[in-house]
Amino acid sequence: MQKHVVTEKRYLLGPVGVTFAAAKTGSWRVERPVQDPEKCSACGLCAKYCPAGLLAVNKADHHVTFDLEYCKGCGVCMNVCAQHSITMQPERDFV
Amino acid sequence: MQTEELKERQDIASWGVSTCQGCGLENAFRTVVNVLGPKTVVVIPPGCSATFSGVGAETCVQIPGYQCNLENAAASAAGIRAGLDMLGKTDVNVLAWAGDGATIDIGLQALSGVMERGDRIIYCCYDNEAYMNTGIQASGSTPFAGVTTTTPGGKPTYRKDFMQIVAAHRIPYAATCSIAYVEDMKKKVERAMTCGGTAFLYILAPCPTGWFYGSEQTIELARLAVQTSSWPLYEIVNGTEYRVTQKISRPKPVSDYMKPQGRFSKMTDEEMSIFQERVDKDYALLLKRAEA
Amino acid sequence: MITQRVFMDGNAAAAEAFRLARVQVVAAYPITPQSPIAEDLAKFVTKGTLNAKYIRVESEHTAMSCCIGAALAGTRVCTATASVGLALMHEMLGVASGLRLPIVMGVVNRALVAPWSLWCDHSDTMAERDTGWLQLYAEDPQEVLDMTLIGYRVAEHTSVLLPIMVCQDGFFVSHTGCAVEVPEQKLVDEFVGPYVAANLKLDPDEVMFVNPLTMSNDYTELKYQHNVGMANSEPVLEEVLEEFGKKFGRTYHRVEFYRCEDAEEVVVTMGSMSGTAVYTVDQLRAEGKKVGAVKIVSFRPFPIRLLQERLSHVPRIAVLERATSIGSAGGPVLCEVRSALANMPIAVSGFVAGLGGRDITPTTIKKVFDLLRTAPPETLPTWVDVRENAMTIREYVLDREVLV
Numbered sequence: 001m002q003k004h005v006v007t008e009k010r011y012l013l014g015p016v017g018v019t020f021a022a023a024k025t026g027s028w029r030v031e032r033p034v035q036d037p038e039k040c041s042a043c044g045l046c047a048k049y050c051p052a053g054l055l056a057v058n059k060a061d062h063h064v065t066f067d068l069e070y071c072k073g074c075g076v077c078m079n080v081c082a083q084h085s086i087t088m089q090p091e092r093d094f095v
Numbered sequence: 096m097q098t099e100e101l102k103e104r105q106d107i108a109s110w111g112v113s114t115c116q117g118c119g120l121e122n123a124f125r126t127v128v129n130v131l132g133p134k135t136v137v138v139i140p141p142g143c144s145a146t147f148s149g150v151g152a153e154t155c156v157q158i159p160g161y162q163c164n165l166e167n168a169a170a171s172a173a174g175i176r177a178g179l180d181m182l183g184k185t186d187v188n189v190l191a192w193a194g195d196g197a198t199i200d201i202g203l204q205a206l207s208g209v210m211e212r213g214d215r216i217i218y219c220c221y222d223n224e225a226y227m228n229t230g231i232q233a234s235g236s237t238p239f240a241g242v243t244t245t246t247p248g249g250k251p252t253y254r255k256d257f258m259q260i261v262a263a264h265r266i267p268y269a270a271t272c273s274i275a276y277v278e279d280m281k282k283k284v285e286r287a288m289t290c291g292g293t294a295f296l297y298i299l300a301p302c303p304t305g306w307f308y309g310s311e312q313t314i315e316l317a318r319l320a321v322q323t324s325s326w327p328l329y330e331i332v333n334g335t336e337y338r339v340t341q342k343i344s345r346p347k348p349v350s351d352y353m354k355p356q357g358r359f360s361k362m363t364d365e366e367m368s369i370f371q372e373r374v375d376k377d378y379a380l381l382l383k384r385a386e387a
Numbered sequence: 388m389i390t391q392r393v394f395m396d397g398n399a400a401a402a403e404a405f406r407l408a409r410v411q412v413v414a415a416y417p418i419t420p421q422s423p424i425a426e427d428l429a430k431f432v433t434k435g436t437l438n439a440k441y442i443r444v445e446s447e448h449t450a451m452s453c454c455i456g457a458a459l460a461g462t463r464v465c466t467a468t469a470s471v472g473l474a475l476m477h478e479m480l481g482v483a484s485g486l487r488l489p490i491v492m493g494v495v496n497r498a499l500v501a502p503w504s505l506w507c508d509h510s511d512t513m514a515e516r517d518t519g520w521l522q523l524y525a526e527d528p529q530e531v532l533d534m535t536l537i538g539y540r541v542a543e544h545t546s547v548l549l550p551i552m553v554c555q556d557g558f559f560v561s562h563t564g565c566a567v568e569v570p571e572q573k574l575v576d577e578f579v580g581p582y583v584a585a586n587l588k589l590d591p592d593e594v595m596f597v598n599p600l601t602m603s604n605d606y607t608e609l610k611y612q613h614n615v616g617m618a619n620s621e622p623v624l625e626e627v628l629e630e631f632g633k634k635f636g637r638t639y640h641r642v643e644f645y646r647c648e649d650a651e652e653v654v655v656t657m658g659s660m661s662g663t664a665v666y667t668v669d670q671l672r673a674e675g676k677k678v679g680a681v682k683i684v685s686f687r688p689f690p691i692r693l694l695q696e697r698l699s700h701v702p703r704i705a706v707l708e709r710a711t712s713i714g715s716a717g718g719p720v721l722c723e724v725r726s727a728l729a730n731m732p733i734a735v736s737g738f739v740a741g742l743g744g745r746d747i748t749p750t751t752i753k754k755v756f757d758l759l760r761t762a763p764p765e766t767l768p769t770w771v772d773v774r775e776n777a778m779t780i781r782e783y784v785l786d787r788e789v790l791v
Contacts, residue, residue, distance in 0.1 A: 013548060013612045014487045014587050015605075017154030017596030022111025048277050049314045051121040054110045070110040074117035074303075075311025088311075136589045138456075151605055154596035159589040161459060161597040163452065164478060170449040174414060174456020174464075175589055177440035181411040181462050187591055205452070208445030 117310025307357025506744020737768030
């Protein structure tokens with residue numbers, strides 16, 4: 001016996017969200033976070049406090065990745081970083 | 096483009112949610128639902144967190160959810176709880192996630208009924224201290240002197256002491272939370288899940304749009320609120336046992352917390368010192384209760 | 388088939404029907420004249436004769452909110468209310484029907500406020516006629532019990548999926564006892580069956596988000612679906628009524644026609660007054676008058692075609708109702724009957740009586756027939772039982788000191 005994935009389709013009646021989706025909130029940005037791994041202590045506070053939870057801290061090389069498709073450029077990550085490893089730079093510099 | 100680390104995390108809420116930049120409630124919601132896990136049904140009334148409900152055929156959460164009416168998040172959750180329990184799904188959490196307007200004002204009756212009956216739901220009130228989603232109108236939780244569109248001269252009255260209203264219902268577990276103290280909040284969610292009755296979590300959600308500060312300061316302000324003892328972190332068990340979970344031995348002056356916020360810009364020095372007295376008194380009373 | 392005949396009033400019949408239907412969640416708030424329903428259900432749950440969660444809600448708005456939550460969780464639910472309690476639920480009624488939830492609610496018809504009244508009229512349910520719920524009107528306790536069971540079958544039918552109000556006149560039916568045939572639990576189980584949520588639900592194994600914001604590009608389509616569900620409920624109701632008749636020996640129809648085949652004047656009624664109308668028709672027939680009576684059982688969906696088919700030959704029709712629509716061209720039922728019979732050469736006249744619990748007697752109905760036969764047809768309804776001195780019933784005397 002093997003596990004199969006069977007796809008059922010039916011039409012629901014009434015107001016209902018049936019697709020998990022996201023808005024491209026990255027398009028809101030006027031500035032984006034830029035991180036300097038050399039200043040970073042990999043404490044993870046930026047990842048903990050990002051409102052959208054879209055940061056990942058690499059403990060090995062101290063490199064922080066931001067999901068730029070969704071990052072709104074709020075600047076919280078910059079504000080909470082005790083090492084000033086993150087700076088906010090104008091989005092137009094990257095476009 | 097999602098990195099591997101980010102894909103692995105499997106957050107329950109999507110990343111692209113239309114909350115404001117630097118929104119305090121966004122972080123709180125993600126933390127709470129990730130602790131509760133996928134076996135959770137969420138009830139969301141209209142308000143800022145309805146951005147998580149989604150629009151049309153699209154939703155931003157991967158758990159079952161229901162957008163109720165403004166005043167009945169607690170009642171809707173109670174009905175869902177009863178239905179799930181009858182079907183034997185007692186291990187599915189029922190979370191009501193409502194703002195201060197929906198809880199403290201129009202939702203007070205429904206929540207009071209739930210607490211009196213002891214319906215086993217987790218009620219989280221994210222408090223951004225006004226009706227923010229409709230454009231920053233004052234609520235029963237707007238602090239003294241807060242400027243909103245319906246209190247343009249600053250609110251002349253103090254906010255409701257909502258934790259005392261909750262305490263009067265003697266529910267097994269109630270706690271205040273701040274998004275700057277994430278581990279503290281996570282522990283409180285776990286206690287809420289296992290308390291066996293109604294649990295109430297009161298989460299301060301700083302709002303850059305309505306409090307008029309730079310969006311990057313959201314966590315900073317959430318921390319200052321605690322450090323100035325304006326928003327002390329504590330638990331109330333069974334309505335009578337108080338436990339302070341973040342001891343602040345020398346609270347910073349309240350003005351440290353309030354000056355960065357444009358909504359308090361009309362506050363006079365005299366009003367600020369009256370307010371400081373009030374915060375000091377309330378904190379002393381809390382410490383006394385915690386000792387008892 | 389073992390049949391129990393039990394002396395019970397309309398309230399007891401409603402509670403017993405909910406118990407027989409094996410509802411799983413009850414959320415009810417007391418209000419005169421419905422309170423015994425909430426009490427009986429509490430007794431059943433406490434005694435263990437009904438296996439359900441009883442949410443002792445703190446308002447009717449919460450009662451309907453809880454019903455919606457529990458129905459979404461996948462359970463069969465019930466509630467009951469009256470008058471201002473129903474009015475308080477108003478906001479949530481559209482949610483229940485818009486979310487296609489098969490909630491059955493007993494409504495004990497009682498006048499709305501102001502003035503304050505405890506007694507029967509149809510203003511409460513008429514005020515909710517546009518909420519997209521089905522509405523069935525029961526004439527006596529037996530019908531209350533039967534319609535409630537029928538209600539679950541129709542509501543839960545996959546081509547309907549709409550909530551239903553089973554209405555009974557306050558005090559006239561709710562507090563008046565008669566011998567009611569209480570069906571066997573086994574037969575009810577066969578007839579109603581268990582509830583399985585097949586549409587919108589809250590289930591971690593079938594994740595969906597119920598009731599999000601809907602833009603104008605989809606709203607109309609969702610309301611259209613609702614409209615289709617209501618249209619489907621007509622044939623479904625017919626089928627279920629027929630099945631009920633075969634199984635339990637009592638056959639109901641969406642509209643009951645009494646001696647209308649050769650009638651020259653017919654009175655259209657709803658609720659307990661229908662019994663009085665039948666009695667009066669017999670009296671008048673004995674005097675040689677060709678009269679008939681109609682009882683509307685299903686007010687929503689309104690039985691347009693049935694009335695057209697069975698009344699097309701009647702020259703004069705009176706609609707007698709226990710409700711008004713002040714400022715409108717006619718009362719709620721009058722407007723519906725007129726619309727249904729619009730393209731026919733029938734004079735339809737409206738009559739208002741029985742507001743705030745005033746009794747509708749054979750005298751009232753005879754007066755209606757007399758006016759129908761002799762008075763020229765009017766657009767607006769005639770207030771057939773209003774007293775002559777209506778404008779002067781509250782004389783207020785105040786002695787005031789005046790300096791002369």
